[in-house]
Amino acid sequence: MSQGWGWGSLFGGNAAKSKDAPKNAILGLRGTLDMLSKREKHLQNQMDEQDAIARKNVNSNKGVAKAALRRKKNYEHQLEQTSAQMLTVEREISSIETANINKETLDAMKHAQQAMKNIHGGLTIDKVDQTMEDLREEHAIAEEIAEALTQGSIGQGVDEDELDEELAELQQEELDNKMLKTGSVPVSDQIQRMPAVNTGAVSSRQQRVEEDDEEEELRKLQAEMAM
Numbered sequence: 274m275s276q277g278w279g280w281g282s283l284f285g286g287n288a289a290k291s292k293d294a295p296k297n298a299i300l301g302l303r304g305t306l307d308m309l310s311k312r313e314k315h316l317q318n319q320m321d322e323q324d325a326i327a328r329k330n331v332n333s334n335k336g337v338a339k340a341a342l343r344r345k346k347n348y349e350h351q352l353e354q355t356s357a358q359m360l361t362v363e364r365e366i367s368s369i370e371t372a373n374i375n376k377e378t379l380d381a382m383k384h385a386q387q388a389m390k391n392i393h394g395g396l397t398i399d400k401v402d403q404t405m406e407d408l409r410e411e412h413a414i415a416e417e418i419a420e421a422l423t424q425g426s427i428g429q430g431v432d433e434d435e436l437d438e439e440l441a442e443l444q445q446e447e448l449d450n451k452m453l454k455t456g457s458v459p460v461s462d463q464i465q466r467m468p469a470v471n472t473g474a475v476s477s478r479q480q481r482v483e484e485d486d487e488e489e490e491l492r493k494l495q496a497e498m499a500m
Contacts, residue, residue, distance in 0.1 A: 296373075316352040324342075
């Protein structure tokens, strides 16, 4: 079988240009390969049959045995031709599949290139650089406008008394919440709400309390000694 088979010789010039030409060519070649495979099996069976006849008559009838060997050689030659044809067809199938894959890959790359071209359109590096520069200028203008609109209004006019009053309200709200939950005022909060006391007076009273405690302890000790 000739190795010069092509799409045009198999299916005609018009079919080779159609979209389904590679698929049709492969289907046709696979059909041929299947036929050759069946022929190969048939020839092998014929060879085995003639070999059996030759073995059976090798001693009793040499003429029959020799004729069987001759037919076996003929079948063997046909089998070799069939095997070569099968190899040629398989090679053609592989070639068409590879060519079809190459074509599909190239077509996909062309479509991708066209899509990129459409996306970029008339874009150039200079246009991109100019656009980015314009954006930076617009951002700078926006920052200046925002600063001008807020200048003199943020961070000024804060009344410290108002802050103290607001803080006291927050403390009172927190205390009220704790009273609702526990039913009593925590000692720490009571201390925080107590008015400021002169530290000197507190120290003097504490010292007198300590002295009274010492006098009391001394009287208890004297009473124990008297007993």
